[in-house]
Amino acid sequence: MKLEGRVWLKESDKNFLGSGRVHLLELIGKNGSISKAAKEIKMSYKAAWDAVDAMNNLSSEPLVVRNTGGKGGGGTTLTSHAKEIIKVFKALEEKYEIFLKSIAKDSNNFDDLYRNIRRINMKTSARNQLFGTITKIIKGAVNGEVELDIGDSYKIVAIITNNSIDSLSFSVGEEAYAIIKASWIIVSKELPKKISARNIIKTKITSVSKGAVNSEIKMEAAGKTLAAIITNESLENLKLKTNDTAYAIFKASNVILGV
Numbered sequence: 001m002k003l004e005g006r007v008w009l010k011e012s013d014k015n016f017l018g019s020g021r022v023h024l025l026e027l028i029g030k031n032g033s034i035s036k037a038a039k040e041i042k043m044s045y046k047a048a049w050d051a052v053d054a055m056n057n058l059s060s061e062p063l064v065v066r067n068t069g070g071k072g073g074g075g076t077t078l079t080s081h082a083k084e085i086i087k088v089f090k091a092l093e094e095k096y097e098i099f100l101k102s103i104a105k106d107s108n109n110f111d112d113l114y115r116n117i118r119r120i121n122m123k124t125s126a127r128n129q130l131f132g133t134i135t136k137i138i139k140g141a142v143n144g145e146v147e148l149d150i151g152d153s154y155k156i157v158a159i160i161t162n163n164s165i166d167s168l169s170f171s172v173g174e175e176a177y178a179i180i181k182a183s184w185i186i187v188s189k190e191l192p193k194k195i196s197a198r199n200i201i202k203t204k205i206t207s208v209s210k211g212a213v214n215s216e217i218k219m220e221a222a223g224k225t226l227a228a229i230i231t232n233e234s235l236e237n238l239k240l241k242t243n244d245t246a247y248a249i250f251k252a253s254n255v256i257l258g259v
Contacts, residue, residue, distance in 0.1 A: 003104035007096050009089070011058040021051055022089050028052075028064060029078040052076075059085075098169065126256070127182040127227040130156065134174050137165065146170060146257060148178055151222040157198040158255035168259050179256040185228035186249040187217055189238050198252040201226070205244045210235065219248055 009017040027037035038048035052064045063082035067075050078086075135155065136147035144165045148156045156178045170176065192200065203219035203226060215235045217228045226248050240246065 003100050005096065005100055007089070007093050009092075014054075014058060016055065016058045017085065017089060019089075019093065021055060022086055024048060024051060025055075025063065025078060025082055025086055028076055029083070032075045032077060034064070034076050126179045128180040128185070129177055130180075130224055130226075131175065131177045132156065134170055134172055134176055137170060137172060139165065145252070146176075148176060148257070150178070150224060154201060154222040156201075156255060157252045158257050159198075159252040160257055164257075168257070170257075170259075174259070176257050176259050179258060180226075180250055180254060182216070182227045182229040184250050184254040185226065187219075187228050187230055187234070187238065187240065188247045188249060189240070189244065191247055192249065195249065196251075197249045199248075199250045199255070201248045203246055203248050205240060205242055205246050208235070208240055208242060217246070219246055221248070 006019060008015055023041065024037055024043070027040050028034055031037050031040070034048050034052065035045050038045050056062050056064060059081070061081040062079055063085065064076055065079060067077060130148075130150045132148040132150035134146060135149045136145070138145040139162050142162060143159050144162050146158045146160060146165065148158065150156055158178060168176075186197070191202075201221050203221040205217060206220050206225065207216075207218040209216040209218075210232060213232060214229050215232055217230060217235075217240060219226045219228065228248060
């Protein structure tokens with residue numbers, strides 16, 4: 001079984017851009033002529049111009065401009081906005097293809113396909129899901145170290161298998177998110193001088209919720225919220241309260257990465 005799909009961008013509930021229109025734009029850019037572009041893809045001149053007019057009308061800036069007269073004898077050219085849109089659309093198509101391959105992998109029938117879709121759409125009980133950009137990947141013999149920038153120069157380091165790095169198609173510059181369970185986070189009021197945990201994030205406590213046995217501490221860093229679960233005894237010993245500075249500490253091996 002083969003899974004296929006197409007990407008369409010809409011504007012004001014109308015189809016604005018799809019692979020066919022992007023291909024037309026590319027050919028206009030290559031030939032400098034709508035008529036030549038239309039002939040190359042066996043489209044009528046009128047249909048090509050109608051497609052261009054529709055795109056120009058829906059776009060915030062013109063994508064194709066008509067040059068009349070002059071030394072070059074006229075023609076049509078793509079604007080810089082059109083070139084940027086083509087670039088973005090191609091990137092979207094690549095990501096969409098990766099998505100289709102991920103759910104079609106090992107799917108020989110509709111039951112397999114449904115199970116794969118369920119796995120992708122699964123929800124996690126982990127309280128902390130931080131979005132960022134991969135800034136460094138170092139591979140070892142079996143495991144690799146991945147560094148994720150979550151903003152404001154805050155970095156999270158994760159240790160995952162090389163197989164996971166490859167299967168998730170991780171590369172520097174790609175976006176990903178880090179998942180850390182609240183119970184995996186250690187809270188300290190002072191910056192540790194020596195500790196084996198790779199991740200130490202300076203935060204500001206935004207709320208303290210005391211339960212029967214444990215307490216939930218919410219902390220803010222880089223505009224993101226981290227939640228930690230600690231015992232009530234630890235809460236009393238540390239004397240944690242709202243607006244205090246605290247350090248969220250967790251091991252690199254306790255960070256799960258996803259895309």
